[in-house]
């Protein structure tokens with residue numbers, strides 16, 4: 001394993017820079033997600049409006065159907081009355097019987113139409129209630145949509161300003177990192193799309209592995225990590241590796257207590 005020569009102060013600043021950059025990545029991801037989150041809220045509202053339009057259309061359809069059935073019943077009633085008037089003028093027995101059959105047939109059709117009207121009245125009541133419920137849902141969603149969109153906009157503004165803050169801190173930090181180390185870091189970060197500096201997991205004397213690719217370190221690599229003036233380079237992923245205890249001292253000693 002290669003070792004990248006660097007002062008402890010530079011390494012500390014680089015580790016802080018890495019944390020800032022990861023925070024910036026997350027900030028950018030969150031910010032980029034805002035338009036699609038707004039679009040999703042708007043789409044949910046449009047879908048609800050669609051449900052209301054469908055409920056309205058169903059109510060209208062039932063009302064038209066009821067009107068048609070009422071017209072049909074009235075038409076049959078008129079037909080029956082006309083046939084009954086005609087009945088008085090008929091001389092032949094057969095013709096009389098035939099007309100009586102027609103009257104009975106029309107009466108059945110009139111009954112059916114009237115029954116259909118009653119059924120439609122019930123369905124219209126239910127459809128009107130459904131439409132009213134959809135209307136209420138659309139109204140309340142409209143209010144909450146406005147609130148949600150405003151919250152998302154406010155969140156986006158907060159993210160943007162947090163991003164500005166992070167970038168300012170980043171600019172201040174890069175000044176305290178030696179240029180060749182910073183250059184190597186930027187190159188690795190561009191190539192790895194994220195983490196370029198990895199803390200080694202495990203403790204000295206134990207089995208150690210790269211915090212980036214999780215490959216086990218060889219014994220010589222573990223020895224290199226204990227040198228205070230440099231960063232080890234992972235032979236697998238090329239990330240710059242450090243051991244927390246080497247860079248920051250034994251700050252975590254109290255946890256191993258007893």
Ligand SMILES: [Zn+2]
Pocket residue numbers: 210211212213214215234235236237238239
């Ligand atoms: Zn690695």
